[in-house]
Amino acid sequence: MLKILTNHRIFFSLFFxxxxxxxxxxxxxxxxxxxxxxxxxxxxxxDTAFGLITLLGEDGIWLVPLLVYLYQYFKQRKDVKNKAIMLIIIWITKGIISIALKNLFNLPRPMEVYELSGRFIHVIKGLEIHHWQSFPSGHTFTAFAFACFFMLVARNNALGFLWLGLAMLVGYSRVYLFQHFPRDVFTGSILGVAVVLGVVLFSKGKKWEVAF
Structure with a gap:
């Protein structure tokens, strides 16, 4: 784990x-x-920018290109199967934790809290605003998890800034769009990175272990 943190110090330093x-x-x-x-x-x-950026927190947006990337870039390498297995485990684990926490806490979202406050709330026309299951931010969870995994797979320390930057923008977009509180984004980002590192640790000694 120390090797991973050292080899990708830009990503993890910025995350810290x-x-x-x-x-x-x-x-x-x-x-x-x-x-x-x-x-x-x-x-x-x-409004336009964050309406699009927030889509990077959708599972399909990350999962499809990542699977294509893995197939195209690693199809001649023996570890492609292991990376695919790890990605699937991360995706499933992330989904289970996110859904479990949302249902366990079932906290109100910003619109539910402030809708009757009398304060003006700027919302994007046509955007569906949710009212419950605020904690944690699923979009932020997804963005940070797949950004962290993509950074590890690419093995390019310089790209750590790009992947993390995109994930941060997704997190900010959730607050900007009045879908989540900062605490939801904060927790989602931590969980996203933690799940990836947890799966990497869990893979140690397994047949599908990947050396990052």
Whole structure:
């Protein structure tokens, strides 16, 4: 595990910075203050951009290209099967944990909390706003999990900045679109990386172990 953290220090250093910043913000400001600060800083360009970026948190958006990438790039290598198995296990584990936590806590989403507050809420026209199962953010969970896995598979430390940057934007988009609280995004990002590292550790000694 130490080798993985060292070889991909850019990704994990930036993730640690993300962790510290979000933790400090949640200590310094209330959820209401953070939600409406983000919500008030909107414009049509950001509406379009984050409406598209948030799609990167959809399972199909990541799973399909990753499977294609694995097949095309590693089809001549013996470890392609193991990487595919690991990806599937990550995907299933992520889904089970996300659904379990959402149903266990069943916390209200921002719109459910603030809809009758009398405050103006900026929402994108035509966007379906959910009201419950806020914790954790499934889109952020997915984005960070697949970004972390993709970074490991690509074995390109320089790309760590790109993968993590995209995942961070997905997390921010969930708050911008008034779908999740910062705490949901914060937890989702931690869970996403933790699941990948957990599966990597679990694979040690297994027939489908992958050396990253």
């Amino acid at each position: 910075l993300w962790f510290i910043i979000l933790a400090c913000l949640q200590i310094a400001f209330t959820p209401t203050e953070m939600m409406f600060w983000v919500n008030e800083h909107n414009n049509p360009i950001l």
